[in-house]
Amino acid sequence: MTKLLLYKIKRFFHLIKTGLLRGFLAELQYGFPARKLKIIAITGTDGKTSSSTLLYYILKTAGKKVALVTTVAAYIGDEEIDTGFHVTTPDAGDVQRFLAKMAELGIEYVVLETTSHGLYQHRLWGVYPKIAGYTNITHEHLDYHVTYQEYVAAKALLAKRAEKIVLNADDSNSFRELKKQLSGREDDILSYSRSERLPTSVSKAIQDRFPQLYNQMNARLVYTIAKQLQVSDQDFAKGLKEFPGVPGRMQHVGKVKNIQVIIDFAHTPNALESALTAVRKKMKQEKSKGRLIAVFGCAGLRDIQKRPMMGRIGAELADFAIFTAEDPRTEDVWSIIRQMKSDLGKNHQKVASIADRQEAIDFAIQTYAKSGDVVGIFGKGHEKSMSYGKVEYPWSDLTAAQEALLALDPKKE
Known part of the structure; x- marks a missing residue:
């Protein structure tokens, strides 16, 4: 009250x-x-x-x-x-x-x-x-x-x-x-x-x-x-x-070694569910046998009720989910991730936690993903900064994903 x-x-x-x-x-x-x-x-x-x-x-x-x-x-x-x-x-x-x-x-x-x-x-x-x-x-x-x-x-x-x-x-x-x-x-x-x-x-x-x-x-x-x-x-x-589309909305980043990467701004339970469902549907239409790998987090100093919801949705709808930082602000990243993991049930084995967002993206693309897989990076979309403490640091999911793909195959431009 x-x-x-x-x-x-x-x-x-x-x-x-x-x-x-x-x-x-x-x-x-x-x-x-x-x-x-x-x-x-x-x-x-x-x-x-x-x-x-x-x-x-x-x-x-x-x-x-x-x-x-x-x-x-x-x-x-x-x-x-x-x-x-x-x-x-x-x-x-x-x-x-x-x-x-x-x-x-x-x-x-x-x-x-x-x-x-x-x-x-x-x-x-x-x-x-x-x-x-x-x-x-x-x-x-x-x-x-x-x-x-x-x-x-x-x-x-x-x-x-x-x-x-x-x-x-x-x-x-x-x-x-x-x-x-x-x-x-x-x-x-x-x-x-x-x-x-x-x-x-x-x-x-x-x-x-x-x-x-x-x-x-x-x-x-x-x-x-x-x-x-x-x-x-x-x-x-x-x-x-x-219509050319909107930056950071279901944006195709690239495909290297038959690993496809997309970024999307989905940062609410409804948006994440819709995005993952859409990617899965497209994979089925293309008769893909690959896996859907989701990388996302939840923002600090924002609606804490959605954190377990986001975690549950990601773990249920993706084949594998990596929980990471997304503008933690003055909150502890690991505390946010623990809340995201609080309602996973039997899906806890489908989740990894990597606090550093660049490391999470690198792991998803360069280590975990195999030929035929789709890696979806959600939550930041078009944004050009990441908030740690009270400071906005330069950040781009697009650039991070592009660099991870380039490292996977340096011959690709």
């Missing part, structure tokens, strides 16, 4: 510190830029960046003047701006600065990836989206939001200020909870689901581009939003076909 009360009180202080002293003053300074733009905001636990980037690409394909702000980067005109080390909505002042630059360039549409922290902390002061889209809301950030209901309530703050809301009807918990939060606004709610019949050309385009079910659902969300923005099915299918 005390934690929940403090959580609610803290939001009032964010209203003053972030909303009024940063957001409102920046909004005033830049001349209320959000009012000159049509903003489409996308939130959820998993799939925010992928969905936002896909929508941005499809709107560009349809000839619309559009900008994008995600937790990876902001794309404004021809400029790419790094938005920070880790996943969160930019500071309220930065949001207004980005929007002002977009308005100055004559951009019409803005696709804005939105996090629960950003909403709770009033970082989106003055932003009232034309459309708010939701991917899913699963177990995550309970270290911060205290309960699932408060987590949903934070996400619902976006919908409450949007003209139209697009919900995932297949994500039953969030669908039900969000509809409760939006009582009286039934006419403003649209939904999408796996069972919804789409035009044949659109359905085929989605399945051809994305073999993974979770990415197909992201594409269905984007399609629902795109139709509200008068994007033709032809432009949608064309944009989908040409």
